Amino acid sequence: MVTIARSDDLAMVGANGGGWCGPRGTAQPLDPRNAPTAPWAALGTISDDGLTTAFDEDSESFTGWGQSAPFRTVITSSVRTLQFTLWETRRPIVRSIMFRQPLAALDPDVDGIVTFAESATVTPDRRSWIFDIYDGDLWERIYIPEGEVTDRGDDSAKQDEMRGFELTVTAYPDAANNTLYRAYLAPELYEVNS
Numbered sequence: 001m002v003t004i005a006r007s008d009d010l011a012m013v014g015a016n017g018g019g020w021c022g023p024r025g026t027a028q029p030l031d032p033r034n035a036p037t038a039p040w041a042a043l044g045t046i047s048d049d050g051l052t053t054a055f056d057e058d059s060e061s062f063t064g065w066g067q068s069a070p071f072r073t074v075i076t077s078s079v080r081t082l083q084f085t086l087w088e089t090r091r092p093i094v095r096s097i098m099f100r101q102p103l104a105a106l107d108p109d110v111d112g113i114v115t116f117a118e119s120a121t122v123t124p125d126r127r128s129w130i131f132d133i134y135d136g137d138l139w140e141r142i143y144i145p146e147g148e149v150t151d152r153g154d155d156s157a158k159q160d161e162m163r164g165f166e167l168t169v170t171a172y173p174d175a176a177n178n179t180l181y182r183a184y185l186a187p188e189l190y191e192v193n194s
Contacts, residue, residue, distance in 0.1 A: 014050050016134040019043040019084065021093055026128040028143040032183035036130050041103070044088030047164055051131055052083040053142070053180075080171040080179050081150070082131065082142070085164040097149060098165040100125045124148065129169060140184040145174040 020040040029036055058077040061070040086094045096103045100123075101116050108114045129144040153166025171179035 012133070012135045012138050012140070014133045014135065017046065017051060018132050019046060019051070020130045021097060022128045022130075024126045024128055024146060028128075028130055028141075028181070032141040033139070033185075040130065041093035042091075043086055043094060043097075044091045045086070047085035047087055047162070049085060051133065054081045054083065055079075056081065082129070082144070082147070082169045082171070083167070084131075085153070085166045087162050087164045089163050089165055094165060097125075097127070097167065098152065098155075100149075126172065138185065140182065143181040143183070144169065144171045144179070145181070146172040148172065 020036045020042055022036070022040040026039055056077070056079040057075055059073050059075050061073045063069065064071040086098075088094055089098075092103060092106045095101065095106055099116065099118055105116050106114050126146050126148045129142075129147045131142045133140045133142075147169040149167050150170040151168035153164075155163075155165065157163050173179055
């Protein structure tokens with residue numbers, strides 16, 4: 001009988017995590033094990049649905065004359081989105097993202113009141129994003145140098161539900177033509193190769 005290699009150290013549950021947002025082009029920390037600092041702003045509590053990275057790809061297949069199987073397939077579109085729900089709806093950075101407002105526009109007046117208007121004209125609001133996923137000592141970091149909220153869920157205030165801002169961020173290519181950067185602590189070589 002064939003021995004099947006298995007190692008629970010190579011499996012990961014997205015048991016915990018966090019996110020940060022910064023101005024467009026904000027560099028990630030040099031060491032991905034370090035928490036981001038200013039100008040990065042913490043997004044606070046993310047709902048228990050966690051973080052979903054979606055892969056939306058289109059392709060075109062080419063079948064040779066007289067053949068029934070494709071000779072070649074070309075990816076014609078490849079979009080990465082990240083979906084999550086932010087529960088700390090009174091956090092300034094969360095309001096800034098949800099309502100497409102500059103963070104400075106959410107400074108309170110002398111009476112502690114914040115007022116702003118939502119424009120009927122949507123202007124691009126690209127920012128940098130970091131998301132960390134944790135499972136005990138295991139971790140993975142996702143850095144998006146240029147991402148924009150391209151879908152917002154309804155803002156529902158109900159007695160029997162936590163109010164949250166459901167967001168989808170689309171990752172755009174940076175100057176190096178990369179949309180996402182990933183970092184994680186590599187497993188021991190013997191675990192991978194055994």
